[in-house]
Amino acid sequence: MRLNKYIASSGLCSRRDADELIEAGKVTVNGKTITQMGFYVREKDKVTVNGKFIRPVRHEYYRFYKPAGYITTSDDEKGRKTIYDLLPENFSHLKPVGRLDKDSTGLLILTNDGDLINELTHPSVKVPKVYMVTLDKKMGRPQIEQMAKGIELDGKTAYAEVLPVENTLVQITLYQGMNRQIRRMLEFLGFEVKSLKRVAHATIALDGLKRGEFKIIKPKRIKELKAFLGKLS
Numbered sequence: 001m002r003l004n005k006y007i008a009s010s011g012l013c014s015r016r017d018a019d020e021l022i023e024a025g026k027v028t029v030n031g032k033t034i035t036q037m038g039f040y041v042r043e044k045d046k047v048t049v050n051g052k053f054i055r056p057v058r059h060e061y062y063r064f065y066k067p068a069g070y071i072t073t074s075d076d077e078k079g080r081k082t083i084y085d086l087l088p089e090n091f092s093h094l095k096p097v098g099r100l101d102k103d104s105t106g107l108l109i110l111t112n113d114g115d116l117i118n119e120l121t122h123p124s125v126k127v128p129k130v131y132m133v134t135l136d137k138k139m140g141r142p143q144i145e146q147m148a149k150g151i152e153l154d155g156k157t158a159y160a161e162v163l164p165v166e167n168t169l170v171q172i173t174l175y176q177g178m179n180r181q182i183r184r185m186l187e188f189l190g191f192e193v194k195s196l197k198r199v200a201h202a203t204i205a206l207d208g209l210k211r212g213e214f215k216i217i218k219p220k221r222i223k224e225l226k227a228f229l230g231k232l233s
Contacts, residue, residue, distance in 0.1 A: 001056075003027065003039040006047060009056035011093065014118030026050050060094060061217040062110040065209040072099040072108065083108065086212050097121060097201065098129070101180055106131070106198030107206040110214070116222075119229045120202060126175040126232060130200040131182060135168045136192040143189050151185050153178060158185055168194070203228045 001009070007018035007027065018027075025033050028048045029041060041047060047054055066072065070081050074092065080102070084092060087110075097109040097120045111117060120127055139162065150157040158181050161173040172182055183193050199206045203225045209215060217225075 001041050003029070003034060003041050003047070004037075006041045006056060007049060007054065008114045009059075010049075010054040011057050011059075011112035011114060012049060012054060014114040016118060017114070021049055057112060059113040059116075060111060061113065061116075061222050062091075062094065062214045063204060063206070063209060063217055064096075064108045064110050064214040065206060065211050066100050066105055066108050067211040068103050068105050071102050072096050087214065091214075098177060100198060101183070104196045104198070105211065106196075107201055107204065107209075108198075109201055109204055109217070116226070119226075119233070121177060123177070124233075125229065127202050127229070128200070129174045129177075129198060129202075131172045131174070132165070132195075132197045132199055133170050133172050133182060133186070134194040134196075135170065135186065136194060138168055139164065139170055139191065143191075146189060147172075147185060151188050153181070153184055153188075160185060 003022060004015045004018040007013065007021065008015045012018075013021070019037060021027050022035060022037065025035055026049060027034055029039070029045050031046075064083065064087070066083055067086075070083050070086065073082050074084055076082055083096065091110065094110040094112055095117060097111065097117050100106060100108060109120070119125060144162045144164070147160045147162045150159040152158070156178065158176060158178050160182065163171040165171055174181060182196060186193055204217060204221065
């Protein structure tokens with residue numbers, strides 16, 4: 001197995017980040033510092049990163065329905081409730097793919113697959129994320145077109161696809177990952193968000209989950225997801 005894949009398989013980071021660790025001289029194999037890209041590791045070899053031994057782990061993939069009132073992190077200096085307060089203790093090694101703010105609900109993918117996390121969140125890959133959003137008033141065609149055209153946030157252009165569903169309910173699809181992007185775009189246009197729920201991330205959907213519930217993502221679905229991402233990159 002290539003060294004960067006070996007490191008990524010430990011759940012420590014993605015292959016891209018593993019390449020940086022190797023190049024920086026922070027990786028050893030059998031006590032020898034390795035900076036060679038493409039170096040192959042055998043099963044019996046001992047690998048360290050920053051002085052700590054690592055081993056490949058079995059990748060795990062879950063869907064989780066985040067309820068409102070919880071932040072998407074493992075700990076919080078302000079003492080707020082986190083998604084890990086709702087999850088079993090043995091989920092502490094799993095990381096969320098992207099975030100949902102405290103007041104938002106819906107789908108979070110949890111995994112220890114560093115490569116997949118990177119593919120789903122890297123800015124260069126336009127991965128669709130779909131949300132159902134209830135507003136304080138009905139959105140008109142000019143506002144829908146403005147969302148598609150783009151709104152400047154922090155010096156960057158934020159854009160989104162909007163599909164009216166019913167009265168004040170709209171479906172919004174993002175291909176970016178800016179902080180509180182939907183809420184800030186809608187606030188700019190004079191709307192108040194009453195509720196915001198993520199219902200899909202790439203090919204993975206929220207269907208069949210209750211709030212606070214989690215379920216394993218089957219290997220077939222992961223294979224479909226990776227094939228989809230391969231077409232985007």
